[in-house]
Amino acid sequence: MTEAVAGHCLHLDPGTRENARRRLMSVRGHVEGILRMLDNESVYCVDVLKQIKAVDGALDKVGDLVLRSHLRDHVTTAHERGDTDEIVEELMEVLKYR
DSSP states (O other): OOOOOTTOOOOOOHHHHHHHHHHHHHHHHHHHHHHHHHTOTTSOHHHHHHHHHHHHHHHHHHHHHHHHHHIIIIITTHHHHTOHHHHHHHHHHHHTTO
16 A cells, blocks of 8 residues: 555545445455355356456446545646646556556
8 A cells, every 4th residue: 555645635525435335345245255155166156257246346336436536636636736746646556457
C-alpha cells in the first residue's frame, strides 16, 4: 500500500461508502463460499470459475466507486493545490492495474 499524497484521504459520501461496504461484504461471502466449494470434490470447476468471476465483478464495481470519488475529490482539484504532476502519476499507476 502506498502512502497518501499529503492532505489526501478517502473522501466517500455516506451513500458511496455504504454501497462499497455492502459490496465488499458480499465479496467476503462469495469468497467464503468459494473456499467451501474447494473443499467439496463434487463441485464442478466451472461453478467455481463462475463464482470467482462474480467476485471479480463485485471488486471492479467497488474500484469504480472509489475511482469516481478520487476523480471528483482529488483529480479535479489538483491544479488548485499545485500537485497536478503527482496526481497524474498516481492515477497512471492505479490505472495500470485496472
